[in-house]
Amino acid sequence: MTPPESPTASHTPGATPPRDFPIQRGCPFAAPAEYAALRTDDPVARVTLPTRREAWVVTRYDDVRELLSDPRVSADIRRPGFPALGEGEQEAGARFRPFIRTDAPEHTRYRRMLLPAFTVRRVRAMRPAVQARVDEILDGMLAAGGPVDLVSAYANAVSTSVICELLGIPRHDLEFFRDVTRISGSRNSTAEQVSEALGGLFGLLGGLVAERREEPRDDLISKLVTDHLVPGNVTTEQLLSTLGITINAGRETTTSMIALSTLLLLDRPELPAELRKDPDLMPAAVDELLRVLSVADSIPLRVAAEDIELSGRTVPADDGVIALLAGANHDPEQFDDPERVDFHRTDNHHVAFGYGVHQCVGQHLARLELEVALETLLRRVPTLRLAGERDQVVVKHDSATFGLEELMVTW
Ligand code: HEM
Known part of the structure; x- marks a missing residue:
């Protein structure tokens, strides 16, 4: 298919052509x-x-925060200048309209539906259940014996x-969810492939929504059905789209963070040693890992609804613009020696969860999962090590979230 021309993109003849984006990482930890x-x-x-459209990228910490909190910026994927990284995402996104890619008042409505389930207090109460699930997954991994791919056996299984437990999705094939996110988040997927993958997910969720309507249980799907679907605040389609984006946004990011953090801790044994000596450091360590790894680097995609000035330059109205979170999180103007992994860093106001009205709904849950998954792995498998050569670790470059395809480990 021939990619459409960007309606606004043009550059002065003779000027340096725009560079290709995304730009690959050399080191996975920077x-x-x-x-x-x-x-x-x-x-x-x-x-x-990759769609051959043109857009702008913003890399300074102050600019990224300014952009993401500017009310003149839109996240509406239906706008022609929307800078999706793949044709599949752009077309299927415009069809299914996940609320992450919408603006107020629509965005506010769906976000508010979810927020009560993700408050600090609600998430704190989930710790024992998350710990039990992590222990059970690790029991299974240890019983099966190494070498094993930590991405699928642990990181993906945990996230x-x-x-699924929070939403009330019964035990299901873990690879099914991984495939849905892999296909819907890949730059190389066509709109048909994305629609088919999401269709499979909506089919599963639709069945559960119908069941919970008849017989509510103590889970988030039941709560959303009872409080919002039954009174007619949302249609079934809108509810499915909201559940779908919650699963997609929460799964791959957390999987990537668990896997990449483990690789970093294996590469730098002084870091786990520090955590074993002082387990209270874990929450600060998780935030530092979130900053350094910035796996959601190019997830905040926007369109300028008006001309917007940043660092003395203008992003013209209707042009796409991407707030690069890894750029902001490694800005030396904000973070002293940004490449250093420092679990004692103070004022770590990173933007790994974004900033402004779309800031991650699940961030407290993500922090809890990372704390429990990493602490449990370090405590219960002190001899964990790579099963192959370091350069055999497979990095994932084609997805919206940076991460590892495979991480073979043994103990
Ligand atoms: C380490 C793990 C995670 C990272 C790095 C991360 C990162 C992000 C980022 C950067 C955004 C903002 C996107 C934008 O501005 O366009 C976002 C939004 C979102 N995240 Fe997360 N996320 C993580 C985990 C989770 C989890 C566990 C859940 C839920 C279970 C979740 C659900 C969402 C949702 C629903 C949104 C859309 C919010 C909105 O548009 O208002 N995320 N996430």
């Missing part, structure tokens, strides 16, 4: 090296996306089981 040059020389830079 932002792409080019982001440092962009922050200094071209903080609001023109790029060409998927926790979200």
Whole structure:
């Protein structure tokens, strides 16, 4: 299919052509090296996306926060300038309209539906259940014996089981959810492939919504059905889209964080040693890992609804613009020696969960999962090590979330 022309993108003849985006990471534990040059020389830079549309990327911490809290910025995927990284995401997103890709008042309505389930207090109460699930998954992994792929046997199992338990999705094939996210989040998927993957997910969720309507239980699907679907605040389609994005947004990001953090801790034994000596450091360590790894780097996709000025440059109205979270989280103007992994860092106001009205709904749950998953792994498997050579670790570059395809470990 021939990609459509961007309606606004044009550059002066003879000027340097926009660079291709995304820019790959060299080191999995840092932002792409080019982001440092962009922050200094071209903080609001023109790029060409894989769809061949053009857009802007913003790399400075202050600019990223300003952009994401600017009411003149839209997250509506139906806008022609929306900078999706794949044709499949753009087309299927415009069809299914997950609320992450909508604006107020619609966005506010769906977000408010979810927020009560993700407060600090509600998430704190989930700790024993999350710990039990993590222990059970680790028991299974240890009983099966190594070498094993930690991404599927642990990271994906933890993130998927926790979200399924919260929603009230009965035990299900973990690979099913991984495939749905993999296909719907891949830049290489067509709109048909994305629609088919999401259709499978909506089919599963639709069955559960119908069941819970008849017989509510103590789970989030029942709560949303009783409080919002039955009174007619939302249609079944809107509810399915909201449940679908909650699963998709929460699963892959958390999987990536658990797997990449484990790899970093294996690479740098002084870091787990620090955590074993002082377990109270874990919450700060998790936030530092979130900052350093910035797995959701290019998830905040926006369109300028008006001309917007940042660092003395103008993003013209209707152009797509991407707030690069890894750029912001490695900005030396904000973080002293940003490449250093420092569990004692103070004022760690990172933007790994985004910023502004779309800031991650599930961030407290994500922190809890990371704390429990990493603490349990370090405590119960002190001899954990890579099963192959370091350069055999398979990095995932084609997805909206940066992460690992596979991490073979043994103990
Ligand atoms: C380490 C794990 C996670 C990271 C790094 C992460 C990152 C993000 C980021 C950067 C955004 C903002 C996107 C934007 O501005 O366009 C976001 C939004 C969102 N996240 Fe997360 N997330 C994580 C885990 C979770 C979990 C566990 C859940 C739920 C179970 C979740 C649910 C959501 C939802 C529903 C949104 C959309 C919010 C809105 O548009 O108002 N996330 N996440």
